[in-house]
Amino acid sequence: MAAVALIVAAGRGSRAGDGSPKQYRSLAGKPVLTRTLEAFLRHPKVGKTLVVIHPDDRDLYRRSIAVLPEGLSERLMPVAYGGETRQDSVRNGLEALSGLAPSSVLVHDAARPFVSGALIDRAVEAAEEWGAAVPGVAVTDTIKVVGPRSEVVSTPDRASLRAVQTPQAFDFASLLAAHRKATAADQRNFTDDGALAEWAGLTVHVFEGDSLNTKLTQAFDFPEAERRLRGLSMNYVTRFGTGFDVHAFGEGDHVWLGGIRVPHDRGAVAHSDGDVILHALTDAVLGALADGDIGTHFPPSDPQWRGASSDRFLAHAVALVQARGGLIDHLDATLLCEKPRLGPYREAMRQRIAEIAGLRLDQVSMKATTTERLGFTGRSEGIAAQAAATVRLPEPPREAPHES
Structure with missing residues (x-):
């Protein structure tokens, strides 16, 4: 049967800074994982794709695969769940694939969305030819091996060195x-499958990698990736x-605020869960799109939204921005109430x-104020929030003026 792809997406990506794990962050209007999946799901030599995620x-x-082009998600298998290390996560994915018994498997990092x-093609061919192979690119810098006191121990000949990437390609049963x-x-100390295969006694070959197949690791990798994708x-x-x-x-013993259940001696009277912060943020994003308001998209007269979790509303507004190729730069909310604090x-x-919203933590601002005991919030009769959203959208090309 055709090769299967195993996408490793269970990491936390702490080096990429605060916010969602890097594989779920927006990159030119789409989550990183979505871009990575599209490359494999569209490829004619890849039969099925399995993603290993953190529980x-x-x-x-779910939000990442919801924006896949129509029909592509049919080639996705149910997810597997990761372990404590990348090695554990890959093994869990392989075990989940064992019932399928594919001939070969391509193991790829979710944070490499530029895979071509x-x-x-080369990975599939390498798996068939050698049974264990990794993509590598020539090293252009001189490499030094250093000792415990930072002294140079040796200088390897860089002609024989390769920087290894993914997808790494293997005979499935052997891996x-x-x-x-x-x-x-x-x-349990292997950071890539090529090294583990070497330890297990397999001969691992290197095939031609791609210098553009970069991995998003640090926070500063994202702006550069944006420039590459957008031009x-x-x-x-x-x-x-x-x-x-x-x-x-x-009546009630809690309120929902900013997606968090907050204990309180009252509850919010609302058709949904009454999260004023998420409702205000949703309207702010929709306002930036000039696309109506929360009532337009989620009418309170529709019973399906009764008691609904408001994170669905904000996620919907974010998806609309992504569908237009846009980016959310900043969300800011202010809570107006006497209590809760x-x-x-x-x-x-x-x-x-x-x-x-798939943002970094520094892209979200949260404040609160009282109304000095004035008005309905000052009398503790209710709760309110106001919000603002800054969004970048592709600017439509302007038509050249007609010559008379």
Whole structure:
């Protein structure tokens, strides 16, 4: 049967800075993982694709595959869940594929969204020819081996050195056996499958990699990736939107604010979960798109939204931005109430909003104020929030003036 692809997407990506794991962050209007998956799901020599995710990322994963072009998700297998290390995650994915018994498997990092069809071609051919192969690119810098006191120990001949990438290509049964052998021997320190295969006694070959097949690792990798995808000639217009929401207090013992359940002696009277912060943010994003308001997209007269979690509303607005090739630069919200106090929950709310919108933490601002006991919020009759969103959208090309 055709080769299968195993996409490793269970990492936390801590070196990429605050915010959602890097594989779920937006890159030129699409999550990184979505771009990576498209390359494999479109490829005629890849039969099925399995993604290994962190158990906490199920919602992020669902949102990533929801924006795949129509029909592509049919080639996706149910997810597998990662382990403590990348090695554990790959083994879990291989075990999940064992019932399918493919002839070969391509193991690829989710954070390499620039993988080309030609590179996948070479990987499939390398798996068939050698049974264990990794893509490599020539090293252009001089490499030094240093000792414990930073002294140079040796200078390898760079002509024989290669920087290794993914997708790494293997005979499926051989790689699964190598992983099982490493687990049985409690060998858990391999950072790539080529090294594990070498340890297990397989001869690993190197095929031609691709210098453009870069991995997104640090926070500064993302702006450069944006420039690559968009092209320096692309023009963008900045749009600014605002939102406001209010709910009366009623019976209850908590309120939902910024996607967080906050204990309180009252509850919000609302058709959905009454999260005024997420409602205001949703309207702000929709305002920046000039695309109606939350009531337009989620009418309160529709019973399907009764008691609905408001993260669905904000995620929908974010998806609309992505569908237009846009980027959300910043979200800002202000809570208006006497109680509950925002302070103990502020950072959890910022983190949750960043997760929903696929943003870094520094792209989300959260504030609160009282109204000096004036008005309905001052009398603790209800709660309100106002919000702002800054969005960049591709600027339509202007028609050249007609000559008379």
